[in-house]
Amino acid sequence: MIITIPIPPKPQARPRFNSFNKRAYEDSAMTAYKRAVKYHVMAYKPKLIETGPIGVSITFFVYPPKYLLTKKKMAQELANETLYVDKKPDIDNYFKAVTDALEGILYKNDGQIAVVTMQKLYSLNPRTEIEVEGIK
Template structure:
């Protein structure tokens, strides 16, 4: 069974909603904000570097584990920082965990798998770390 692990460096980012604007001709159109596009491109690059170009088979059920490590604010006291690093305190702040998952899963569409509908199990966690990042693991689930 195939498994791919990769890390996206930097603070976790959630998927922003598409923006809808009116055109000069009176119609409307939607576009993905630039920050979201840049983050999704970073995710794609990180996947390509670690995956050996693995594409999970169409229809193959997948389990995805996403662990988001949030930065610790520099002004945090030593005591509080230690509690954060020991998982005695968790990041209950934005981006929301579901928006982080959306950025990761959408970025990997047509790259790691045909569509994120193949993801049947999703495990997510939020922690603090001195080196903010998002760790992702994709693994096949055996059919039958």
């Protein structure tokens, strides 16, 4: 089953540090993003994969920058969602944010992830599509 998360992907932010009590904490915008991802996926009522290795296939659809929107030769590729993103942020930061949010919903622990296929594409409809399956 392919699960669509209909909000723009957000890369995992670096932890912040409080100099007063020497603790690390996560930015509130990142926490809100992870909570939103969690709620969108829970609406699908997925079955939790408790044990064993899993494979994850994930596509991040990122809104294109303004300079791409003005190029007529790119219009068809944008409409077809076939134009790959070759700019920052890194794909592994997007992946980390989503897999952390889905821990305990799709799988028990993100350490179960053994196979990963991921890509990031430009789209006028930013979202994340994820598919998780157990591996025998």
